[in-house]
Each structure stands twice: as C-alpha cells, then as structure tokens.
Amino acid sequence: MRQGRYRFIVGALAGPIVLYAVLVLWPYLQSFYVSLTDWSGYTSERRLIGLANYERLLKDPVFWISLRHNLLAAVVLPVFSIGLGLFFATMLNVAGRAKKAAVQGVRGASFYRIVYFFPHLLSIAVIGVLWSFVYDPTGNGLLNGFLGLIGIDPVNWLGSTRTAYWAILAVIVWVSVGFYVLVFTAAIGSIPPDMYEAAMLDGASRWRIFWRITVPLIWDTVQVALVYAGINALDMFAIVNVMSAAGGSGGPNNSTQVLGNYIYLTAFEHGRFGYATALGVALFVVTIVLAVITLRFMRRDRVVY
Amino acid sequence: MSVHSQPRALDPKPPARTEPPRRSGRDQADIGGRTLNVFSHAFLLTWAVLVILPLLWTVLNSFKSDDEILTSAWSLPGSFSLDSFVRAWTTANIGQYFLNTAVVVSLGVILTLGLGSLVAYVIARYPFPGNRVIYFLFVAGLTFPVFLAIVPLFFVARSLQLANSLPGLALIYTAYYLPFAVFFLTAYFRTLPDSIADAAFIDGCGHWRAFFWVMLPMARPGMISVGIFVTIGQWNQFLLPLVLQTDPDKYVIAQGLASLAVSQEYASDWSGLFAGLTLSMIPVLVVYIVFQRQIESGMVAGAVK
Structure with a gap:
C-alpha cells in the first residue's frame, strides 16, 4: 500500500529544496563571506580583507545615523500605530452605547474597519509617491494647501532635516493603524462577552474595563503586534527610498537615512558590495538583538480563561 | 527586512469571525x-x-x-x-507595468502555493530521517532580513539569467516566500485527520494522487489564507524588483510608479502621474471590497498566527 514512499518524498522535495538552496540559503551563506572582502564594482575580483569592513562600519557616521533612525522608528511606530490601533479597536468593539448592560461596538464599525485597513493593502511605493505630493513644499500640496487656508506658510516637509523623517514616520503610522485595528478586533472578538457583562454589572468604569479586561486578555496579541511593528521599523526601505529627497538618497543630508536604504545605496549606487554586505550583517545582528530584547521584556503571565 | 512577516504561534486556524461582543440584558442607564x-x-x-x-x-x-x-x-x-488615464496607461507605460506585475505575481503565487504545500505536506505527514532538518532550514529563512542576501542574490540571479526576466522574478519571489508558506501550511497539514489519507491509501491511491485529490482539497482554508498573504506581499514587493529588474520594460507597477515620480521632475505630467496612482489603487480596492472578509482574516492570520 505504501510503495514508492521514498520516491515520493524525494520527488516532492527535490525541486523546492534546490530552488530554496540556490536562491535563498546560498546567498545568505555567501553574504558572511562577502562581508569580509573588498569586493566593489562589477568585477569578479574580490580580496579577503578580514574584518576591515566592520572596522570601517564602526567609524562610519552614516551607519550610526541610519541605525539611530531605525531604532527611533522601532520606538515611535509601535507607540503610535499600536496605541492608536488598540484605541480604535476598543472604540469600534466595546465603546458602543451600553443600553443593555452589555458592551457593543459603535454603529458603522465595519465601515471604519474597511476604511482604516485599505491603505495597508496599497504598495508602500505607491503610498510613498502619493504622500510626496501631499507633502509638496508649495501650496499645491494637500497639507500645505490646508495650512494655507488657515494662514500658515508652506513647510518644506520632506526637504528640511528637521521635519523629513517625522513626516515619513507619520506616513507609516497612517498606513499601519488600520492593520492593528484589524488584529486587535479579532483578538477582542474572542474575549467572552460575559466578562464585559459581569464587569459592567459590577459597575466598573470603561477605563477600568479596558485596563483590567481588554488589555490582559489580548496581551498575547499585543506582544506579537509589538514584535511585528519592531521588525517593520527595521525595514523602512521602500518608504525612504521613494520619499526621501533627491530620488531616494536618504536625504536631505541623511536625515531620513535608514539601514535598508543605506545598504541599497552602498551596493547598487556605489557598487561597494563588500561593505554593503557587512552593513547587512550588522542589520541582521540588530534584528536578532532587538527581537530577543522585545521578547524578554514582553513576557508576562498569559491569562487563561 | 525580510520579505515576509514573522508568523509565530503554530495555530493555523483562521481567526474567529470578528463580531463585536454583544449581549442583551437588563436595562441600565450609562x-x-x-x-x-x-x-x-x-x-x-x-x-x-x-x-x-x-x-x-x-x-x-x-x-x-x-x-x-x-x-x-x-x-x-x-x-x-479621462485623458490623463489614457496617457498614464499608454505613454507612461502603466499598462505594461500592470501586465508585468500580473504575470509575476500570478506565477509567483501559484508556484509558492504549489511547492509550499508539497513541502509542507511531506514534512507534516511523512516522518523520515532529515525531516526536522529540512523544516528547520525553511523556517530559518523567516528570521533573516532580505538585505543580508541581496548582494549575493543579485549575482546569483544574473548568472542564472533570472534577472530582468518576469518568470525569473517569479521564481525568486517563490523562493523567498517558501519559508512562510511551508511554516504556515505544515502546521495546517498536521491538524488534518489521518483517517482520510489512510482510507485513500487502502483504496489503492498513490502518494501523488492522495496529495492532489485528497489532502490538498482538505487544506483549502489554509491555502486561501497563505494565498492572500502571499499575493499581497508579492504585489507590493519593492526591493527585489528594484534590484533585479533594471530594464524598464520589465518593471512591476510599484517600481514603475516610483521611477515615474522621479522622472516626473523632467516630464512634468502631473495629472498623468496622479492617474497612474489612481489606476494602481483601483484593482486593490475592487479586490478588497469583493473578498473583504477573506483578505482581513488572511492578513491577520498571516501576520499574527
């Protein structure tokens, strides 16, 4: 009955494993070696230079600026997008009029959910182009046009080192809030309604209910969302590449530079492949460290119900 | 960062319907x-x-x-x-970019689902020496940022003639989305009952037939979740095409619009560019409205589960 079992296993796995090994595993493995070479330009010559790339990296101010920007994003984005996401999800699901000693969502909750989530489905590149126009430095941009109506002079949002990175972070928040609303809506939906009912009958305030029931019961989901947001904060490549001044330079003056974009520029604009790969290894290390820290801090007893 | 999100828990079930909790009860002014x-x-x-x-x-x-x-x-x-739309579609090549994206994404998603489900099925249901190693190799791919591999990948893709080729890009997407598909679907196949597959074998069903005609149909809900997540991810992919598709005839839509926005400074066909953005959003909106529930649960499951 089970003849040809091994033939089947080999036949099924051979293709995918070869594809994966050649296009994914092999490049990843190679990268650690490439990061130890002075490979540059489109020649096949590469010389082992030991840890020189890493030494240089530690002294490279742009590396540190980029890293700082990624880490800033890893702090700011979770606070705003998860905070707002949780706030709106609570509003949508348990802030409705409590006529009947029961919590319920506001009217039109599904409309809001659809609207909030839609930007998340759009390509980041498309969003970046769109928001570049919203931020247009002249009065023709949506934002400066609006400020003009209330008598404020146009601000060069993406062209000024003071505002550019914050303007980009705001776009990420704009995109991702709806996603977290959806995630938390699913989590809140799985809380037994009796819990809310009992709390309301006991006269607990909304605020208390939020902190004592909603948050503990969806804490697992909040954790996952934090990790997810942190990981996205270490990316930011597409949005910076599309929105930053002078065609994705991470400008003005590296004020929006992030590691992903710096790696891209180093490799594919300047052809310094060895150094770019060393930056890639650094990004990998940062990712792992951040993930470990997040998971450490987030541990909190799971509530069983 | 990595091209895919980081799924965590092993629960592949689509999340419960996201009805807000509600209960009728006693009247109480609030x-x-x-x-x-x-x-x-x-x-x-x-x-x-x-x-x-x-x-x-x-x-x-x-x-x-x-x-x-x-x-x-x-x-x-x-x-x-509608002039601007016609200009965007033809002169600005949005039509071509659309077609390219459709080819790459449909091929990429079919391959990802086909190969991913095959690998997942074998890992989940055929114990053999090396089974765990293969699973681990695939799942490891979820933890690495794609920036780490991008330089070696660029050269591997060039030497294999996969750069500047639509099927080539689809293969690369497949390879980089396999870890997610394998991880998610392995968990799914493990939840399916043994009895039905056993019955199929007793009826003289071969391994391939059992997979295609018995197990795959049973895994449909999991396949749909993965399919949605992978489709959206590949449709919006930016880094890989930017690095690998240098020939403007092979641009995908996200990349095409971004490069159009940069070159727009010289051509300055503003309404055409806005029309291009609008065109790129329309299919997403239509698909979202039609498959709203599936997309929402697929995205949440893909990211959080």
Whole structure:
C-alpha cells in the first residue's frame, strides 16, 4: 500500500529544496563571506580583507545615523500605530452605547474597519509617491494647501532635516493603524462577552474595563503586534527610498537615512558590495538583538480563561 | 527586512469571525457610556477623514489639468476628462507595468502555493530521517532580513539569467516566500485527520494522487489564507524588483510608479502621474471590497498566527 514512499518524498522535495538552496540559503551563506572582502564594482575580483569592513562600519557616521533612525522608528511606530490601533479597536468593539448592560461596538464599525485597513493593502511605493505630493513644499500640496487656508506658510516637509523623517514616520503610522485595528478586533472578538457583562454589572468604569479586561486578555496579541511593528521599523526601505529627497538618497543630508536604504545605496549606487554586505550583517545582528530584547521584556503571565 | 512577516504561534486556524461582543440584558442607564460614544464617533470619524482625504485628493487630481493642479490644492477639477488615464496607461507605460506585475505575481503565487504545500505536506505527514532538518532550514529563512542576501542574490540571479526576466522574478519571489508558506501550511497539514489519507491509501491511491485529490482539497482554508498573504506581499514587493529588474520594460507597477515620480521632475505630467496612482489603487480596492472578509482574516492570520 505504501510503495514508492521514498520516491515520493524525494520527488516532492527535490525541486523546492534546490530552488530554496540556490536562491535563498546560498546567498545568505555567501553574504558572511562577502562581508569580509573588498569586493566593489562589477568585477569578479574580490580580496579577503578580514574584518576591515566592520572596522570601517564602526567609524562610519552614516551607519550610526541610519541605525539611530531605525531604532527611533522601532520606538515611535509601535507607540503610535499600536496605541492608536488598540484605541480604535476598543472604540469600534466595546465603546458602543451600553443600553443593555452589555458592551457593543459603535454603529458603522465595519465601515471604519474597511476604511482604516485599505491603505495597508496599497504598495508602500505607491503610498510613498502619493504622500510626496501631499507633502509638496508649495501650496499645491494637500497639507500645505490646508495650512494655507488657515494662514500658515508652506513647510518644506520632506526637504528640511528637521521635519523629513517625522513626516515619513507619520506616513507609516497612517498606513499601519488600520492593520492593528484589524488584529486587535479579532483578538477582542474572542474575549467572552460575559466578562464585559459581569464587569459592567459590577459597575466598573470603561477605563477600568479596558485596563483590567481588554488589555490582559489580548496581551498575547499585543506582544506579537509589538514584535511585528519592531521588525517593520527595521525595514523602512521602500518608504525612504521613494520619499526621501533627491530620488531616494536618504536625504536631505541623511536625515531620513535608514539601514535598508543605506545598504541599497552602498551596493547598487556605489557598487561597494563588500561593505554593503557587512552593513547587512550588522542589520541582521540588530534584528536578532532587538527581537530577543522585545521578547524578554514582553513576557508576562498569559491569562487563561 | 525580510520579505515576509514573522508568523509565530503554530495555530493555523483562521481567526474567529470578528463580531463585536454583544449581549442583551437588563436595562441600565450609562451616562458615561453616552459621552464616550459621542467622543468615540468624533475620533473615529477624524481618522476616517485622515485616511480618505489623501486618497480622494489623488483621484481628484488625476482628473484635473496640470494648470489646475499647479494653482490650488483644494479646487475641484473643472471637467472630468479621462485623458490623463489614457496617457498614464499608454505613454507612461502603466499598462505594461500592470501586465508585468500580473504575470509575476500570478506565477509567483501559484508556484509558492504549489511547492509550499508539497513541502509542507511531506514534512507534516511523512516522518523520515532529515525531516526536522529540512523544516528547520525553511523556517530559518523567516528570521533573516532580505538585505543580508541581496548582494549575493543579485549575482546569483544574473548568472542564472533570472534577472530582468518576469518568470525569473517569479521564481525568486517563490523562493523567498517558501519559508512562510511551508511554516504556515505544515502546521495546517498536521491538524488534518489521518483517517482520510489512510482510507485513500487502502483504496489503492498513490502518494501523488492522495496529495492532489485528497489532502490538498482538505487544506483549502489554509491555502486561501497563505494565498492572500502571499499575493499581497508579492504585489507590493519593492526591493527585489528594484534590484533585479533594471530594464524598464520589465518593471512591476510599484517600481514603475516610483521611477515615474522621479522622472516626473523632467516630464512634468502631473495629472498623468496622479492617474497612474489612481489606476494602481483601483484593482486593490475592487479586490478588497469583493473578498473583504477573506483578505482581513488572511492578513491577520498571516501576520499574527
């Protein structure tokens, strides 16, 4: 009955494993070696230079600026997008009029959910182009046009080192809030309604209910969302590449530079492949460290119900 | 960062329907709840306006003439002409980019689902020496940022003639989305009962037949979740095409629009660019409205589960 079992296993796995090994595993493995070479330009010559790339990296101010920007994003984005996401999800699901000693969502909750989530489905590149126009430095941009109506002079949002990175972070928040609303809506939906009912009958305030029931019961989901947001904060490549001044330079003056974009520029604009790969290894290390820290801090007893 | 999200727990079930919790019960006046209700609507509405306004503005601008765009941000188009859409589709090559994206994504998603489900099925249901190692190799791919591999990948893809080729890009997407598909679907196949597969074998079904005709149909819900997540991810992919597709004839839509926005400084066909943005959003909107529930649960499951 089970003849040809091994033939089947080999036949099924051979293709995918070869594809994966050649296009994914092999490049990843190679990268650690490439990061130890002075490979540059489109020649096949590469010389082992030991840890020189890493030494240089530690002294490279742009590396540190980029890293700082990624880490800033890893702090700011979770606070705003998860905070707002949780706030709106609570509003949508348990802030409705409590006529009947029961919590319920506001009217039109599904409309809001659809609207909030839609930007998340759009390509980041498309969003970046769109928001570049919203931020247009002249009065023709949506934002400066609006400020003009209330008598404020146009601000060069993406062209000024003071505002550019914050303007980009705001776009990420704009995109991702709806996603977290959806995630938390699913989590809140799985809380037994009796819990809310009992709390309301006991006269607990909304605020208390939020902190004592909603948050503990969806804490697992909040954790996952934090990790997810942190990981996205270490990316930011597409949005910076599309929105930053002078065609994705991470400008003005590296004020929006992030590691992903710096790696891209180093490799594919300047052809310094060895150094770019060393930056890639650094990004990998940062990712792992951040993930470990997040998971450490987030541990909190799971509530069983 | 990595091209895919980081799924965590091993529970592949689609999340429960996201009905807000509600219960009927005794009447009880709740004045606090009512004020909160007014407030929550104000907040919710504000965010909805913030989300819709930039999108709506983009759509309106694509109907305006360049003169109108350059005079005021807030004016309505004088006449609704479709010229800009025709220009975007043909002159600006949006049509070509659309076609390229459709080819790459449909091929990529079919391959990802086909190979991913095959690997997952074998790992989940055929114990053999090396089974765990293969599983671990695939799942490890979820933890590495793609920036780490990008330089070696660029050269591997060139030497294998996969760069500047639509099927080539689809293969690369497949390889990089396999870890996610394998991880998610392995967990799914493990939840399926043994009895049905055993019955199929007793009836003289071969391994391939059992997979295609018995197990795959049973895994449909899991396949749909993965399919949605992978489709959206590949449709929006930016880094890989930017690095690998240097020939403008092979651009995908996200990349095409971004490069159009940069070159726009010289050509300055503003309404055409806005029309391009609008065109790129329309299919996403249509698909979202039609498959709203599946997309929402697929995205949440893909990211969180």
